[in-house]
Amino acid sequence: MTGLVEQLASIVGALNVSAGAAIAPDDTHDEALTGHPATPLAVVRPACTAEVSRILAVADECRVPVVARGSGTGLSGASRPVPDGIVVAFDRMNRILEIDTANHAAVVEPGVTLTQLDEALQPSGLVYAVYPGEMGGSLGGNVATNAGGMRAVRYGVTRHNVLGLELVLPGGQVLQSGGKYVKSSSGYDLTQLVIGSEGTLALVTGVTVKLVPRMAHTATLLAPFDTLEAVAGAVGPVLASGATPLILEYLDALAMEGITRAAGLDLGVPATVRSGATAYLVLVLEGSDPGRVDADAEAAASLVATLGALDVYILPPAAGGALVTARERAFFVSRAAGADDIVDTVVPRGALPAYLARTATLAAEHGALVSGCGHVGDGNVHLSVFLADPHRRRAFLRAVFEAARDAGGAVSGEHGIGVDKREYFLDLEDPAKVALMRRIKAAFDPHDILGPGRIFSGGAGSGDAGTSEGASSGDGTHSGPEAVTR
Numbered sequence: 406m407t408g409l410v411e412q413l414a415s416i417v418g419a420l421n422v423s424a425g426a427a428i429a430p431d432d433t434h435d436e437a438l439t440g441h442p443a444t445p446l447a448v449v450r451p452a453c454t455a456e457v458s459r460i461l462a463v464a465d466e467c468r469v470p471v472v473a474r475g476s477g478t479g480l481s482g483a484s485r486p487v488p489d490g491i492v493v494a495f496d497r498m499n500r501i502l503e504i505d506t507a508n509h510a511a512v513v514e515p516g517v518t519l520t521q522l523d524e525a526l527q528p529s530g531l532v533y534a535v536y537p538g539e540m541g542g543s544l545g546g547n548v549a550t551n552a553g554g555m556r557a558v559r560y561g562v563t564r565h566n567v568l569g570l571e572l573v574l575p576g577g578q579v580l581q582s583g584g585k586y587v588k589s590s591s592g593y594d595l596t597q598l599v600i601g602s603e604g605t606l607a608l609v610t611g612v613t614v615k616l617v618p619r620m621a622h623t624a625t626l627l628a629p630f631d632t633l634e635a636v637a638g639a640v641g642p643v644l645a646s647g648a649t650p651l652i653l654e655y656l657d658a659l660a661m662e663g664i665t666r667a668a669g670l671d672l673g674v675p676a677t678v679r680s681g682a683t684a685y686l687v688l689v690l691e692g693s694d695p696g697r698v699d700a701d702a703e704a705a706a707s708l709v710a711t712l713g714a715l716d717v718y719i720l721p722p723a724a725g726g727a728l729v730t731a732r733e734r735a736f737f738v739s740r741a742a743g744a745d746d747i748v749d750t751v752v753p754r755g756a757l758p759a760y761l762a763r764t765a766t767l768a769a770e771h772g773a774l775v776s777g778c779g780h781v782g783d784g785n786v787h788l789s790v791f792l793a794d795p796h797r798r799r800a801f802l803r804a805v806f807e808a809a810r811d812a813g814g815a816v817s818g819e820h821g822i823g824v825d826k827r828e829y830f831l832d833l834e835d836p837a838k839v840a841l842m843r844r845i846k847a848a849f850d851p852h853d854i855l856g857p858g859r860i861f862s863g864g865a866g867s868g869d870a871g872t873s874e875g876a877s878s879g880d881g882t883h884s885g886p887e888a889v890t891r
């Protein structure tokens with residue numbers, strides 16, 4: 406162990422390796438509500454690709470597990486350390502290398518945060534369009550989780566907005582995939598393979614992102630509905646109308662009450678309407694011409710009024726912005742209220758009404774209180790789950806994930822499988838697909854050192870190699886019922 410720390414210090418400098426009591430508590434967990442912090446052997450902070458390459462050469466040689474860390478804002482335990490492994494933290498690799506206005510692209514190091522990139526892009530009139538609710542997340546973390554967010558309905562998720570990657574493989578080999586072009590038909594697309602791989606295939610040391618024009622004007626519509634099914638049912642017609650929303654979200658009444666109260670926000674919805682509302686649709690339009698945006702908002706409001714809304718409000722610009730900001734804080738509001746878990750299932754848009762009805766039925770059957778919101782424009786449903794008993798919660802979550810799968814969707818729409826959703830993913834996913842994913846993993850990482858226990862069970866240092874899927878979390882904690890007791 407001392408030898409390993411010395412080797413790492415010889416690569417990055419002693420000040421950039423911490424071990425034992427010197428490891429900061431922040432480096433021992435992410436933002437997931439489940440699981441326990443874990444202290445690794447060492448946290449190492451490289452400054453450049455060459456250092457990452459040397460770190461991975463040492464780790465591969467010594468078969469030491471490696472967990473990558475961006476900003477630690479993930480919600481699935483994926484950047485939680487492995488006790489007998491090292492964490493490679495990317496916060497020192499935070500340079501914006503290039504803003505290329507001719508090619509509408511930017512090249513950044515993986516530790517650059519979304520806020521940092523957004524500020525740097527302001528003068529160019531361009532924007533990186535992926536806006537997950539947490540702008541402190543790093544580009545490397547966004548790539549590894551295929552981060553989505555509210556604007557995915559308009560611009561897609563990370564995989565639609567990343568053009569190329571610089572990758573370091575276990576053993577230290579450095580590869581470039583993709584580049585400042587939109588299309589390539591030249592062999593397998595390694596960029597897309599690594600996006601969403603949760604740090605299990607390669608470490609990302611460079612990201613080339615697509616930029617789009619930054620629109621100056623927005624308009625925000627708020628529409629209360631009397632049922633969840635009605636709000637979900639409005640999504641298809643709104644999108645079919647050609648309205649091209651920047652944001653299309655739903656919040657159930659509990660979620661709306663929580664975020665507006667936390668933000669001290671009065672949206673002007675009369676108490677008589679609020680009392681009859683079970684859920685709300687939030688629709689944001691954007692454009693470069695304010696008159697055109699306002700006209701589109703009026704047209705969208707007329708349409709939504711015909712889709713069963715109790716009323717439709719076009720919010721003043723400040724209130725619209727404040728509502729979106731409040732919605733971004735929904736996770737923290739749920740956490741403060743004592744939520745036991747947050748799930749982020751996804752289903753086809755057309756399946757949303759039935760899926761939301763099904764989750765309500767399941768909640769009643771399992772005695773769970775759930776509060777929901779989500780990016781309904783792309784079928785993403787976030788449920789805050791309040792059910793203290795870990796055994797009952799586990800059964801409820803499994804049923805919710807199974808219902809998503811049966812509706813043609815998936816366990817995670819954007820936060821990833823990580824450690825905490827692994828047992829459900831492995832239980833519900835097609836075993837043939839999981840086996841193929843494992844073969845891909847083995848091709849990138851033959852000694853299984855990268856992100857052990859994330860997505861799959863087993864792996865170096867996971868403590869569960871060769872055991873049945875889902876038996877243990879692989880980070881020294883357990884993903885079974887006892888693990889979710891906090």
Ligand SMILES: Cc1cc2nc3c(=O)[nH]c(=O)nc-3n(C[C@H](O)[C@H](O)[C@H](O)COP(=O)(O)OP(=O)(O)OC[C@H]3O[C@@H](n4cnc5c(N)ncnc54)[C@H](O)[C@@H]3O)c2cc1C
Nearest residue numbers: 475476477478479483538542543545546549552553604609
């Ligand atoms: C309030 C809040 C709201 C959120 N809203 C959304 C949302 O709307 N949509 C959404 O998709 N997510 C959302 N998230 C989740 C989170 O912000 C994203 O998952 C984000 O992409 C994680 O980035 P990070 O830098 O914090 O990654 P981390 O948490 O540090 O790591 C996440 C994963 O990426 C891997 N990783 C990190 N850097 C690298 C690298 N350089 N190379 C290889 N692997 C790497 C880690 O090993 C881990 O597997 C939200 C989180 C919070 C707290």
